Ligand SMILES: O=C(O)CCC(=O)C(=O)O
């Protein structure tokens with residue numbers, strides 16, 4: 001049996017994850033969750049009482065599909081992922097602020113950060129499970145739910161591309177100042193996680209760093225059903 005997810009996160013090659021974040025803005029972590037853990041989270045989707053809200057994406061013109069925000073307390077695995085990722089990502093977040101000439105702002109612990117969310121009226125948990133059936137997609141967006149936001153989020157693929165579904169690539173579009181946008185397309189394997197920027201990232205230019213704006217979404221699922229777990233660190237109003 002593999003160690004607990006938090007121990008797996010602690011023993012990741014963080015120097016290379018930080019390098020990937022700095023150089024390309026995002027980092028993928030293959031096999032973060034086991035197939036069994038993925039199935040367990042996917043199965044939770046059917047247990048309505050675990051969720052505080054269900055969103056029909058078409059209704060808001062967010063895309064085609066459905067997602068559910070977990071109720072508090074979060075399932076232990078989801079809570080563990082949120083807590084275990086946070087400190088390393090806070091380090092990267094503060095480094096990015098410094099690159100843009102700003103003061104470090106993110107506390108070292110998730111609990112302290114969530115306290116800030118609470119003071120700003122953001123008390124509702126944001127981790128979610130998304131489900132897309134054939135022809136489903138997720139329009140490019142940013143997940144911001146109030147004044148306080150954390151600059152990274154994590155998505156984990158819960159089922160198998162090319163077996164359980166086809167298409168459905170994760171898409172990150174980067175809008176550069178006074179230039180055309182650039183797309184990054186990531187096909188995630190089951191259990192693989194992707195850390196990506198919520199809103200912005202610093203990019204090295206000839207005269208220091210400049211800021212690009214990122215939006216993410218999902219390309220059309222051609223067949224089958226695709227499930228993902230989204231771990232957002234800031235809570236919502
Ligand atoms: O389903 C996906 O891959 C995208 C999920 C998403 O938008 C998110 O986790 O914020």
Ligand SMILES: [Fe+2]
Pocket residue numbers: 141142143216230
């Ligand atoms: Fe999102």
